[in-house]
Amino acid sequence: MIARLFCYMTAMAMMMLALPARAEDGYDLWLRYAPADQARAADISAHARAIASRTNSPTLRAASQELQRAIMRMTGTAPALAETPTAGALWLATPDTAPALPVSLKALGTEGYAIRSIDQGGQPVTLIAANSDIGVLHGVFHWLRLAQTGAALDRLDIRSAPRIGLRLLNHWDNLNGTVERGYAGMSIWDWWRLPDYKGPRYTDYARANASIGINGTVLNNVNAKADSLTAPYIAKAAALADIFRPYGIRVYLSVKWTAPMELDGLETADPLDPQVAAWWKAKADDIYRAIPDFGGFLVKANSEGQPGPQDYDRTHADGANMLAAAVKPHGGIVMWRAFVYAHDNPDDRAKQAFADFKPLDGQFADNVLVQVKNGAIDFQPREPFHPLFGAMPKTPLMMEFQITKEYLGQSTHLTYLGPLFEETLDADTYAKGKGSTVAKVVDGSLDGHRLTGIAGVANIGVDRDWSGSIFNQADWYAFGRLAWDPDLTAESIAREWAAMTFSPDPRLVQPVVVMMMGSREAAVDYMTPLGLAHVMGTGHHYGPAPWVSDLARPEWNPVYYHKADARGIGFDRTRSGSNAIAQYAPALARRLADPATTPESELLWFHHLPWDYRLKSGETLWNGLVHRYDRGVAYVADMQRTWNSLRPLVDPERFAQTQAFLAIQHREAQWWRDASIAYFQSINHLPLPAGAAPPAHDLDWYKAQSFPYAPGHN
Numbered sequence: 001m002i003a004r005l006f007c008y009m010t011a012m013a014m015m016m017l018a019l020p021a022r023a024e025d026g027y028d029l030w031l032r033y034a035p036a037d038q039a040r041a042a043d044i045s046a047h048a049r050a051i052a053s054r055t056n057s058p059t060l061r062a063a064s065q066e067l068q069r070a071i072m073r074m075t076g077t078a079p080a081l082a083e084t085p086t087a088g089a090l091w092l093a094t095p096d097t098a099p100a101l102p103v104s105l106k107a108l109g110t111e112g113y114a115i116r117s118i119d120q121g122g123q124p125v126t127l128i129a130a131n132s133d134i135g136v137l138h139g140v141f142h143w144l145r146l147a148q149t150g151a152a153l154d155r156l157d158i159r160s161a162p163r164i165g166l167r168l169l170n171h172w173d174n175l176n177g178t179v180e181r182g183y184a185g186m187s188i189w190d191w192w193r194l195p196d197y198k199g200p201r202y203t204d205y206a207r208a209n210a211s212i213g214i215n216g217t218v219l220n221n222v223n224a225k226a227d228s229l230t231a232p233y234i235a236k237a238a239a240l241a242d243i244f245r246p247y248g249i250r251v252y253l254s255v256k257w258t259a260p261m262e263l264d265g266l267e268t269a270d271p272l273d274p275q276v277a278a279w280w281k282a283k284a285d286d287i288y289r290a291i292p293d294f295g296g297f298l299v300k301a302n303s304e305g306q307p308g309p310q311d312y313d314r315t316h317a318d319g320a321n322m323l324a325a326a327v328k329p330h331g332g333i334v335m336w337r338a339f340v341y342a343h344d345n346p347d348d349r350a351k352q353a354f355a356d357f358k359p360l361d362g363q364f365a366d367n368v369l370v371q372v373k374n375g376a377i378d379f380q381p382r383e384p385f386h387p388l389f390g391a392m393p394k395t396p397l398m399m400e401f402q403i404t405k406e407y408l409g410q411s412t413h414l415t416y417l418g419p420l421f422e423e424t425l426d427a428d429t430y431a432k433g434k435g436s437t438v439a440k441v442v443d444g445s446l447d448g449h450r451l452t453g454i455a456g457v458a459n460i461g462v463d464r465d466w467s468g469s470i471f472n473q474a475d476w477y478a479f480g481r482l483a484w485d486p487d488l489t490a491e492s493i494a495r496e497w498a499a500m501t502f503s504p505d506p507r508l509v510q511p512v513v514v515m516m517m518g519s520r521e522a523a524v525d526y527m528t529p530l531g532l533a534h535v536m537g538t539g540h541h542y543g544p545a546p547w548v549s550d551l552a553r554p555e556w557n558p559v560y561y562h563k564a565d566a567r568g569i570g571f572d573r574t575r576s577g578s579n580a581i582a583q584y585a586p587a588l589a590r591r592l593a594d595p596a597t598t599p600e601s602e603l604l605w606f607h608h609l610p611w612d613y614r615l616k617s618g619e620t621l622w623n624g625l626v627h628r629y630d631r632g633v634a635y636v637a638d639m640q641r642t643w644n645s646l647r648p649l650v651d652p653e654r655f656a657q658t659q660a661f662l663a664i665q666h667r668e669a670q671w672w673r674d675a676s677i678a679y680f681q682s683i684n685h686l687p688l689p690a691g692a693a694p695p696a697h698d699l700d701w702y703k704a705q706s707f708p709y710a711p712g713h714n
């Protein structure tokens with residue numbers, strides 16, 4: 001009887017293991033730990049019979065729990081817990097817990113780790129060692145990546161340390177729960193019910209970020225409200241900081257320049273006014289009392305209507321240094337954004353940040369970073385790298401990427417951003433000769449900076465799948481991986497991500513990676529080919545609107561960017577135009593001066609060219625544009641075919657979401673193509689190249705489309 005009951009219980013337990021713990025709705029991200037096949041499960045078990053760890057710090061407890069959960073899910077067997085390493089154990093160790101480690105921890109810093117297969121008194125053991133508990137946690141996630149992607153688990157000898165110090169998410173989340181440029185539902189910060197209610201999502205957020213090495217998060221929108229600096233909101237931020245701390249993630253806040261006036265009635269926000277400086281110092285002291293490891297401030301000042309030091313005839317450096325002095329005694333930093341352009345400045349918008357910031361090089365305090373967007377306009381599908389990279393050697397420049405896809409299809413288009421990030425990081429600034437890549441500026445190696453950083457505008461919300469779509473998760477993932485190591489390739493990252501997110505089966509990984517790798521170029525093709533930019537709909541930036549010309553500020557209008565007329569198209573940024581190219585190093589500027597030596601992918605960014613200009617292919621510029629629009633649409637149709645062929649290998653829920661979203665993308669790619677062609681044809685009156693289909697509707701139809709409720713637009 002007892003034996004029968006036991007058999008029944010075992011059978012029940014086996015059945016429960018075979019079923020997924022919960023629906024595959026994307027909540028688990030790349031930390032799914034799906035059951036492995038028998039052989040692989042045995043292999044994982046053999047290398048994870050036990051977890052050996054001597055301390056019980058919150059961080060090591062989190063590491064151990066992650067391993068237990070993962071190994072149980074992947075193999076069906078729980079690892080034993082031990083203090084000392086036994087045969088087949090994963091041994092988590094720091095010099096504090098194990099003084100004579102058989103591996104050097106030099107050059108691994110406080111966050112890096114070593115993973116090594118060792119022989120411990122005749123027993124095989126996998127050592128995961130680091131100088132700190134956080135390093136061990138990162139090492140654990142690395143080992144779990146190996147386990148999930150089908151990699152070998154024996155003879156390991158891995159050393160890894162982050163190349164960039166501050167690896168941050170920037171949440172553009174508002175205190176009312178909306179998210180600027182958010183396409184994944186409301187903010188994950190439940191400001192209203194914090195600090196009393198702290199849902200489990202915050203811990204899962206921290207796990208996901210720690211698993212890719214992110215070590216900081218700016219909680220609120222750069223278009224900040226002063227209220228986030230009031231005592232109740234500091235307490236709310238402190239509650240989040242407490243949850244994130246064991247995962248090595250610090251909290252930062254965006255601040256509004258006029259907070260001293262708004263909150264405490266000061267008469268000025270002049271950075272050189274002693275009362276203003278004293279206010280910020282006292283505010284910083286308050287924050288650090290609640291959050292002892294608070295990271296610091298992010299500031300958007302004198303940009304798009306935000307107040308700033310220039311309102312008092314002071315410079316960005318005056319403003320940044322005043323705030324920097326307030327956080328300095330606590331070890332905090334200031335990230336001062338270079339995203340500035342002024343309504344009363346008639347110069348090319350692409351030149352304005354450089355003009356403001358370059359002269360300030362050398363004037364910033366040593367705990368200030370200037371945060372620069374990847375390109376000089378605004379997160380376009382493709383932009384040349386921002387000319388400030390390489391131009392401010394005395395200032396640590398922090399990269400700002402946008403993970404949320406404001407301009408790349410928002411929540412539904414499959415446009416993997418890995419190649420965009422990689423392209424920017426690999427771009428050569430020529431600041432100190434060939435090989436002076438943007439990555440070397442950002443990681444500090446080019447100019448010898450120790451303070452280094454990279455930020456990604458988060459794509460996270462309360463949607464079950466976090467990011468608005470399964471494939472958008474890959475952008476979050478890729479950002480973290482590249483922030484840790486900018487030399488990784490977008491393709492290798494896509495491979496890891498696909499294996500963990502879906503399955504390590506090469507029949508799935510191979511085609512999914514191919515889809516992903518061409519997807520961003522496809523979006524460039526159907527939205528902004530050949531270096532076009534900012535031709536999106538007004539405000540919401542959803543869909544095409546290259547015809548818009550009636551907005552108050554010239555640089556808000558798409559016509560400002562493409563400058564199409566009867567003779568040609570493109571923005572002349574050479575000497576005959578705005579001469580923006582002169583902001584690049586001479587070796588690069590020389591090449592950009594001539595359309596023949598400008599990369600075709602950036603042609604119309606730098607040059608205004610006649611419609612019959614000959615492209616490298618021999619076709620005219622106009623025909624080449626049309627072909628690219630068509631190529632982009634065709635790529636999406638290809639992705640649909642590929643995805644449909646993968647149905648047997650993907651769970652129904654995630655299969656259906658991606659299938660539906662690809663259908664939306666195809667329809668919208670066609671819309672982009674047709675609307676763009678209809679508009680440009682109304683200007684150049686040229687026939688379409690042979691074989692190209694006419695737009696489905698006339699131009700007025702496209703112009704009449706209106707989207708007052710498109711998401712993400714405040």
Ligand code: BDP
Binds near residue numbers: 180181222300339406
């Ligand atoms: C643009 C967004 C706007 C942001 C701004 C910024 O359209 O919503 O506030 O950048 O970065 O991309 O400050």
